[in-house]
Amino acid sequence: MPTAEFPNLFPALPEIFLLVAAMALLMFGVFRKDDEAGPARVRCSRIVARLCILALLCALILVVTMNGSDRVTTFNGMFVVDRFAVYFKVLILISSALSILIAQDYLEVHRVARFEFPVLVVLASVGMMLMVSANDLMALYLGLEMQSLSLYIIASFQRDDQRSVEAGLKYFVLSALASGMLLYGSSLIYGFTGTTSFDAMAGALAAAPGEAVSLGALIGIVFILAGLAFKISAVPFHMWTPDVYEGAPTPVTAFFAVAPKLAAIALLLRVMMEPFGALTVQWQQVIVFISVASMALGAYAAIGQSNIKRLMAYSSIGHVGYALIGLAVGNEAGVRGVLIYMAIYLFMNIGAFTCILSMRRRGQMVVGINDLAGVSKSNPMLALALAIFMFSLAGIPPLAGFFGKLYIFLAAVQAGYFTLAIIGVLTSVVGAFYYIRIVKVMYFDEAEEVLDRRMDRPTALVMAATGILIAIFFIIPDPLLSQAQAAAQSLFGG
Amino acid sequence: MIFQALAFYLFALVAVGSAVMVISSRNPVHAVLFLILTFFNAAALFILMGAEFLGMILVIVYVGAVAVMFLFVVMMLDINFAELRQGFLRYLPIGAVVGLVLLAELLVVLGGWTFAPDASASVQSPAPGLEQVTNTRALGLLIYTHYLFLFQGAGIILLIAMIGAIVLTLRRREGARRQDIAAQVARRPADSVEVRKVPSGRGV
Numbered sequence: 001m002p003t004a005e006f007p008n009l010f011p012a013l014p015e016i017f018l019l020v021a022a023m024a025l026l027m028f029g030v031f032r033k034d035d036e037a038g039p040a041r042v043r044c045s046r047i048v049a050r051l052c053i054l055a056l057l058c059a060l061i062l063v064v065t066m067n068g069s070d071r072v073t074t075f076n077g078m079f080v081v082d083r084f085a086v087y088f089k090v091l092i093l094i095s096s097a098l099s100i101l102i103a104q105d106y107l108e109v110h111r112v113a114r115f116e117f118p119v120l121v122v123l124a125s126v127g128m129m130l131m132v133s134a135n136d137l138m139a140l141y142l143g144l145e146m147q148s149l150s151l152y153i154i155a156s157f158q159r160d161d162q163r164s165v166e167a168g169l170k171y172f173v174l175s176a177l178a179s180g181m182l183l184y185g186s187s188l189i190y191g192f193t194g195t196t197s198f199d200a201m202a203g204a205l206a207a208a209p210g211e212a213v214s215l216g217a218l219i220g221i222v223f224i225l226a227g228l229a230f231k232i233s234a235v236p237f238h239m240w241t242p243d244v245y246e247g248a249p250t251p252v253t254a255f256f257a258v259a260p261k262l263a264a265i266a267l268l269l270r271v272m273m274e275p276f277g278a279l280t281v282q283w284q285q286v287i288v289f290i291s292v293a294s295m296a297l298g299a300y301a302a303i304g305q306s307n308i309k310r311l312m313a314y315s316s317i318g319h320v321g322y323a324l325i326g327l328a329v330g331n332e333a334g335v336r337g338v339l340i341y342m343a344i345y346l347f348m349n350i351g352a353f354t355c356i357l358s359m360r361r362r363g364q365m366v367v368g369i370n371d372l373a374g375v376s377k378s379n380p381m382l383a384l385a386l387a388i389f390m391f392s393l394a395g396i397p398p399l400a401g402f403f404g405k406l407y408i409f410l411a412a413v414q415a416g417y418f419t420l421a422i423i424g425v426l427t428s429v430v431g432a433f434y435y436i437r438i439v440k441v442m443y444f445d446e447a448e449e450v451l452d453r454r455m456d457r458p459t460a461l462v463m464a465a466t467g468i469l470i471a472i473f474f475i476i477p478d479p480l481l482s483q484a485q486a487a488a489q490s491l492f493g494g
Numbered sequence: 495m496i497f498q499a500l501a502f503y504l505f506a507l508v509a510v511g512s513a514v515m516v517i518s519s520r521n522p523v524h525a526v527l528f529l530i531l532t533f534f535n536a537a538a539l540f541i542l543m544g545a546e547f548l549g550m551i552l553v554i555v556y557v558g559a560v561a562v563m564f565l566f567v568v569m570m571l572d573i574n575f576a577e578l579r580q581g582f583l584r585y586l587p588i589g590a591v592v593g594l595v596l597l598a599e600l601l602v603v604l605g606g607w608t609f610a611p612d613a614s615a616s617v618q619s620p621a622p623g624l625e626q627v628t629n630t631r632a633l634g635l636l637i638y639t640h641y642l643f644l645f646q647g648a649g650i651i652l653l654i655a656m657i658g659a660i661v662l663t664l665r666r667r668e669g670a671r672r673q674d675i676a677a678q679v680a681r682r683p684a685d686s687v688e689v690r691k692v693p694s695g696r697g698v
Contacts, residue, residue: 116660139647
């Protein structure tokens with residue numbers, strides 16, 4: 001009778017805590033008496049949302065305090081915790097908590113405030129944390145599906161709104177296709193290396209440096225890349241992004257634009273650097289193509305948009321392109337650049353979405369860029385905040401967005417990828433046009449009818465906090481830089 | 495050996511025969527029942543091959559869940575199957591040709607299919623042979639120990655799917671009658687029974 005050792009649960013404690021909390025809150029919500037869209041339901045959803053934020057913060061504390069500097073694996077090497085995972089988990093937890101915080105008011109206004117929403121966001125974050133910690137193809141897939149399944153649901157959360165349902169369905173169908181590609185790639189990799197574990201895979205693929213790499217494994221890597229590129233909405237797998245971003249409820253779009261991207265980028269970095277690190281020359285060209293195409297599409301396709309949510313979708317495609325430069329460079333400096341970039345991207349995007357959430361006219365949400373006309377007079381704080389975020393997204397110094405791009409381009413130039421860096425700079429110049437157009441509309445256009453002044457307090461707080469962080473990042477950049485450095489080092493076994 | 499061969503042909507024949515009945519029977523309910531018969535025979539074939547776990551799963555999942563759901567759908571939706579089947583004979587030749595082409599392709603692929611010579615050597619954790627451990631036991635030993643993490647993760651994914659189904663479809667309808675156990679228990683004879691004195695010879 002073979003006996004198995006009980007796995008060490010300690011490294012996975014934050015995830016386990018969050019799962020238990022999510023299930024407890026689910027029970028709490030179910031057993032509380034509620035009425036359809038009545039005050040009791042809203043009150044219940046408010047309590048659950050607050051408790052979910054609390055749970056996310058507790059998990060954040062757990063993640064940070066349990067962070068030893070060494071790499072720990074558990075569950076038979078399927079789950080890994082290192083500085084890299086911790087870095088991304090912190091970012092994911094922050095973005096989930098902020099998303100729940102800014103979502104509540106929107107959900108209440110649209111009469112869809114239900115307690116399941118924050119619980120699903122928490123479950124999605126657990127999925128993302130598993131993705132970041134995955135050290136095995138099967139663990140990778142499970143984390144990815146846990147995340148995606150929660151995302152499908154919250155995308156169509158406004159189920160009486162046709163566009164929201166359409167967004168959810170579109171995301172579901174296309175994402176299932178991408179999962180299929182990922183699985184196909186995984187099966188090929190498994191077939192050619194005989195293992196699903198990242199550590200063993202790295203050994204199997206690196207075993208024979210002189211020999212030609214087996215074609216099947218290469219095709220597998222390309223399929224895995226395609227599946228992951230879909231999740232980060234990189235060109236040519238970006239088609240779903242504008243429609244889903246436009247159709248989904250705005251706070252969900254804010255969540256979509258940040259947390260899943262963080263997790264998928266983290267996964268992409270780990271998969272490409274750890275198991276497939278020996279084949280860098282092989283996959284590099286694919287990443288370079290994806291990166292250049294995403295930057296170009298993000299810059300040019302956004303110019304004609306009149307809906308600000310669609311514009312943010314194209315902007316996010318472009319930003320993924322910039323982040324991928326760091327991966328294409330494929331060294332420690334490049335990965336450090338991606339880490340810094342994604343952290344700054346998180347705060348810029350959440351901030352920009354708080355502004356979009358505050359765009360209301362007579363209590364109704366509006367999303368047209370021209371609706372922003374005259375905001376500088378009617379609501380100067382909103383205009384100032386949005387201007388900061390837009391300048392930062394465009395990458396104008398001294399705002400944080402500039403430094404994100406700086407470290408990426410610096411890594412590219414140092415490693416000799418001048419073409420990539422030049423294309424990056426050129427496309428950010430083109431992209432600056434549409435970001436700054438929003439500022440122009442706000443400050444120089446006359447409005448026929450101005451937006452409401454009303455802003456709910458949590459959204460305003462998040463807006464102010466992210467705005468200040470973005471604006472003063474250049475004074476105290478050290479904490480982020482040193483953390484990113486340590487995280488990047490841990491990925492390269494340093 | 496002869497018993498095994500006989501059993502194989504019995505189950506295989508019934509499986510193929512009932513599969514044909516699935517597409518040819520007029521009554522959709524009968525079609526689903528034949529589908530269930532096909533599943534049972536396929537499960538028996540699995541057991542014959544020593545894959546008793548797959549056989550049991552086939553019965554539990556496909557008969558217990560999928561086929562029952564089909565039955566529900568067939569009974570609840572008013573689909574005119576006779577109309578759907580119009581032109582069946584007309585399209586039969588095309589269908590048969592497509593089927594034959596697929597069969598030929600399958601034969602070509604499977605005929606030329608061999609294991610890579612070094613494939614068995616590159617397996618990192620080979621499975622023990624059937625004579626050492628039954629496959630249900632082998633799976634159980636792995637799933638609940640080595641793959642505990644994945645097993646639990648899959649459970650969470652199912653939980654999320656369930657939450658999703660409820661969030662996206664459950665509505666409280668006006669006028670729907672729900673069971674209220676407390677009200678049922680608290681009900682007294684006086685509330686629902688009326689005693690009338692009926693004068694004799696008049697009726698109620």
